[in-house]
Amino acid sequence: MTLEARYFDGRTTRLSTVDLSLADDHLVVAGDGIALRVPFAEIKVDEKLGRAARRLRFADGAFCEVSDLAALDILLASAGHRDGLVDRLQRHMKVALPAAVICIALAAATWRWGLPWLATIGAHHMPPAIARTLTDQTLRVLDRGQVLLPSKLTEDRQADITARYRALRLPEGGAPAGKLLFRESPALGANAFTLPDGTVILLDGLATGLGDDGEILAVLSHELGHAQEHHGLQLLLRSSAVGAFWTFYLGDVSQLLAAAPTVLMHAHYSRDLEQQADDFGAALLEANGMAPALLADALEKLATLHHGPAETSAYLASHPSTPDRIASLRSR
Amino acid sequence: MDEVLGALRPAPYTEEPVQFTGRGGDYFRIWIVNLLLTIVTLGIYSPWAKVRRLQYFYRHTELAGSSFDFHGKPLRILIGRAIALAMVLVYNIAVRMQSVWTLVVIAVIALIAPWLLRNSLRFRLYNTSWRGTRFHFRGSVGGAYRVFLLNGVLSVITLYLLAPFAHQRLKAWQHNNSYFGKTPFSFRAGVGDFYATYLLLALGIVVFTIVALMSGIGGMMGSLAKPGGMINPKAVFVTFAILWAAIIVIGLSIGSVFYATLTNLVWNNTSLGEHQIECRMSWPKLVWIAFSNFALVVVTLGFYSPWAMVRLYRFQAESFTLLRTSDLTEFVDAEPEAVGALGEEAASVFDFDIAL
Numbered sequence: 001m002t003l004e005a006r007y008f009d010g011r012t013t014r015l016s017t018v019d020l021s022l023a024d025d026h027l028v029v030a031g032d033g034i035a036l037r038v039p040f041a042e043i044k045v046d047e048k049l050g051r052a053a054r055r056l057r058f059a060d061g062a063f064c065e066v067s068d069l070a071a072l073d074i075l076l077a078s079a080g081h082r083d084g085l086v087d088r089l090q091r092h093m094k095v096a097l098p099a100a101v102i103c104i105a106l107a108a109a110t111w112r113w114g115l116p117w118l119a120t121i122g123a124h125h126m127p128p129a130i131a132r133t134l135t136d137q138t139l140r141v142l143d144r145g146q147v148l149l150p151s152k153l154t155e156d157r158q159a160d161i162t163a164r165y166r167a168l169r170l171p172e173g174g175a176p177a178g179k180l181l182f183r184e185s186p187a188l189g190a191n192a193f194t195l196p197d198g199t200v201i202l203l204d205g206l207a208t209g210l211g212d213d214g215e216i217l218a219v220l221s222h223e224l225g226h227a228q229e230h231h232g233l234q235l236l237l238r239s240s241a242v243g244a245f246w247t248f249y250l251g252d253v254s255q256l257l258a259a260a261p262t263v264l265m266h267a268h269y270s271r272d273l274e275q276q277a278d279d280f281g282a283a284l285l286e287a288n289g290m291a292p293a294l295l296a297d298a299l300e301k302l303a304t305l306h307h308g309p310a311e312t313s314a315y316l317a318s319h320p321s322t323p324d325r326i327a328s329l330r331s332r
Numbered sequence: 333m334d335e336v337l338g339a340l341r342p343a344p345y346t347e348e349p350v351q352f353t354g355r356g357g358d359y360f361r362i363w364i365v366n367l368l369l370t371i372v373t374l375g376i377y378s379p380w381a382k383v384r385r386l387q388y389f390y391r392h393t394e395l396a397g398s399s400f401d402f403h404g405k406p407l408r409i410l411i412g413r414a415i416a417l418a419m420v421l422v423y424n425i426a427v428r429m430q431s432v433w434t435l436v437v438i439a440v441i442a443l444i445a446p447w448l449l450r451n452s453l454r455f456r457l458y459n460t461s462w463r464g465t466r467f468h469f470r471g472s473v474g475g476a477y478r479v480f481l482l483n484g485v486l487s488v489i490t491l492y493l494l495a496p497f498a499h500q501r502l503k504a505w506q507h508n509n510s511y512f513g514k515t516p517f518s519f520r521a522g523v524g525d526f527y528a529t530y531l532l533l534a535l536g537i538v539v540f541t542i543v544a545l546m547s548g549i550g551g552m553m554g555s556l557a558k559p560g561g562m563i564n565p566k567a568v569f570v571t572f573a574i575l576w577a578a579i580i581v582i583g584l585s586i587g588s589v590f591y592a593t594l595t596n597l598v599w600n601n602t603s604l605g606e607h608q609i610e611c612r613m614s615w616p617k618l619v620w621i622a623f624s625n626f627a628l629v630v631v632t633l634g635f636y637s638p639w640a641m642v643r644l645y646r647f648q649a650e651s652f653t654l655l656r657t658s659d660l661t662e663f664v665d666a667e668p669e670a671v672g673a674l675g676e677e678a679a680s681v682f683d684f685d686i687a688l
Contacts, residue, residue: 050358052391
């Protein structure tokens with residue numbers, strides 16, 4: 001059996017059309033003034049990449065180029081040559097499709113478990129100075145942008161809530177370390193939130209809307225749960241990682257687009273973290289001689305308060321499945 | 333009379349179009365297997381994947397019935413990547429520290445960058461061959477400091493007024509120091525040609541900025557239109573969505589037009605020995621490919637990318653024609669050289685784009 005090939009000497013671009021054949025473990029190259037007999041063991045065979053011509057390379061830099069891949073396979077098989085494992089794997093759809101499924105599964109697993117795990121570790125090891133800087137910056141942006149306005153609660157009322165907040169005893173002992181700040185916000189309505197360093201912001205809408213001190217403390221306990229587990233930092237780390245990934249994945253054309261998925265997936269993130277904060281809050285209330293049901297009462301009241309225009313429901317939008325949470329707290 | 337005219341006529345060129353024979357479906361199988369191997373080895377396999385990718389594209393690119401080839405060794409690339417990664421780490425730590433060391437590290441990186449970029453050019457060309465003869469880059473280290481560092485600083489301090497000049501000098505240096513075997517490439521586009529192309533870019537950026545600003549302001553007014561100045565999250569989201577869409581649409585269009593125009597300018601003014609290179613890259617087609625590729629890659633969560641890469645590469649490669657004056661058998665390879673991959677990997681990690 002002979003096989004047509006193009007022979008190049010590796011030093012010039014002169015092309016010679018030759019015939020290849022096998023004879024006693026040797027490759028015989030003949031034609032166009034070329035007559036070679038090369039031991040097959042000394043020949044390096046290129047991978048079969050798609051439809052590209054394959055090259056048989058000789059030790060001196062010369063090579064033969066073969067376009068008839070099927071005929072070459074037969075020649076290689078009879079010479080006892082076996083292609084590498086990856087070379088063989090990357091030819092078939094029956095390998096490619098499972099590989100695609102495994103890639104998707106690995107990506108999903110990283111998304112669901114790997115990223116939160118890394119974010120938790122990262123958040124717990126973040127130097128306090130960075131958390132403080134982040135808090136100061138966030139607060140400054142919110143204050144300057146008039147998203148947050150000075151609180152209209154009386155100083156006595158503020159001092160009263162602060163005193164009860166300070167009197168809370170954490171499970172591991174001691175009072176809450178972070179500051180409690182009061183603000184008013186038409187944009188955010190009845191709300192309370194935690195900043196990266198553990199500072200809790202209580203908005204007037206929530207304080208007046210709930211009225212009952214026990215319920216206010218219940219919401220603050222829930223927020224302390226966020227602070228305790230560094231949820232703010234975790235979210236920040238996760239969204240940075242997701243942003244970096246999308247930037248890498250979609251390429252540099254769309255760096256700005258990268259932020260979109262981060263924002264869109266934010267809501268999903270919160271579910272586990274809310275559960276953690278609820279658990280912490282409930283345990284904290286019990287440890288301080290109060291009923292975990294207070295948090296459920298507060299959530300219920302907030303749900304009715306927020307049963308209004310869409311733009312004021314921000315607090316609940318980031319706290320999904322409120323009825324489930326209320327039920328879970330009541331069953332304690 | 334006829335003889336005089338005959339002598340004035342250009343040399344008899346034969347058109348030799350570049351052809352690409354790769355297919356998305358074939359490349360998908362190679363891509364996905366190498367992607368999976370890269371993921372499960374936490375990236376260590378990526379140099380092997382990179383070599384396969386380049387080999388796939390080079391070996392399906394044909395000129396006069398013979399294909400190109402890539403000879404880079406994965407292990408070399410892995411070492412290059414490890415060093416580059418270490419440099420990125422040092423750089424990031426230095427930037428965080430915000431002390432005198434930050435400046436020292438940035439200065440050191442600025443000083444070695446031209447050397448790395450020159451090595452990157454050498455590595456790429458040296459590891460590319462056609463019919464067994466390799467390409468070479470012989471630009472000097474001094475030249476690299478002149479075109480990357482000196483001209484770079486010049487264009488920054490003149491507020492980029494000298495950027496087209498710097499770009500022309502870079503391409504001239506790059507192409508005038510490139511060889512196929514022993515045969516030199518030569519470059520003849522002047523500074524004026526580059527200024528004309530950049531003027532087009534400047535106009536595009538002005539239009540881009542105006543449209544982006546207008547959509548931004550429009551969205552902002554929409555979101556603040558409510559009485560009491562309440563922030564409407566939906567309106568804010570819509571504003572950003574419009575802004576992103578505008579930036580992507582205009583960015584992709586300007587990028588494509590600029591890329592096509594500049595590629596044509598550079599290659600139509602480049603010759604290899606006696607042979608001329610012709611590049612007829614159509615920018616409307618490039619814009620269309622950029623948009624449809626982008627949309628399909630996003631919609632398929634990235635699984636269209638092998639097809640997208642093949643499509644884009646085919647379009648780019650097939651824009652080229654070699655106007656040959658001989659049967660292309662006269663090229664002779666030069667002496668082999670030892671070229672490390674550090675430059676190429678460091679350049680790609682630090683995101684220096686020298687593709688144009």
